[in-house]
Amino acid sequence: MQDATLExxxxxxxTVLQGRAAGEQLAARAAEDRPDAVFxxxxxxxxxxxxxxxxGSGIRVPGDIALVGYDDIDFxxxxxxxxxxxxxxARLLGWMGVDLLLKELDGGDHDxxxxxxxxxxxxxxxSG
Structure with a gap:
């Protein structure tokens, strides 16, 4: 079993453009130097x-590199x-934020x- 590393x-x-730049940076590496997965x-x-x-790079997702994002946007x-x-x-986070703010304004629990x-x-x- 191979040790996992984090980079x-x-x-x-x-942004999408910054993600593309990071992807191009990873794609420019030799295949054996690329990660197995990206979060x-x-x-x-x-x-x-x-x-x-x-x-353009020929890297297969998920065949060569697995990819996971964060937020689960509609797209x-x-x-x-x-x-x-x-x-x-997201909706629950928004409602809870408003609720906590209103309670704070009423002198509610600070912690x-x-x-x-x-x-x-x-x-x-x-997957794959």
Whole structure:
């Protein structure tokens, strides 16, 4: 069994273009130096990575590199290879934020913590 390693590829912003630049950087490596999988900080970065891998580089997703994004935006299921993503309950997060703000304005609890359970939505980009 091979040890897992983690490499962070920092980008200036969380955009499709920055994802494409990161994907081109990874694609330029020799095949044996590329990662087996990439987890992107958001789905926009993952879409850019997918573009860089799918168009011109010959890297197969998920055959050569598995790819997972974060946010589960509506477009994630409609990409050229449907994108696996971590889903967050955005509407519930918004409602809870407003509720906490209103309670804070009323002099409510200052230390209240709320946790939400993310859900991994498996699609074609990470299976195979």
């Amino acid at each position: 962070v590829v920092e980008r200036a912003s969380l 992107a900080a958001n789905d926009l970065l993952a879409v850019g990575l997918l573009q860089a891998f799918s168009f 994630a299921s409609a990409t050229v290879v449907p994108l696996s993503s971590v889903h967050q309950p 209240r913590r709320v946790r939400f359970r993310p859900e991994l939505v498996m699609r074609d980009s990470s």
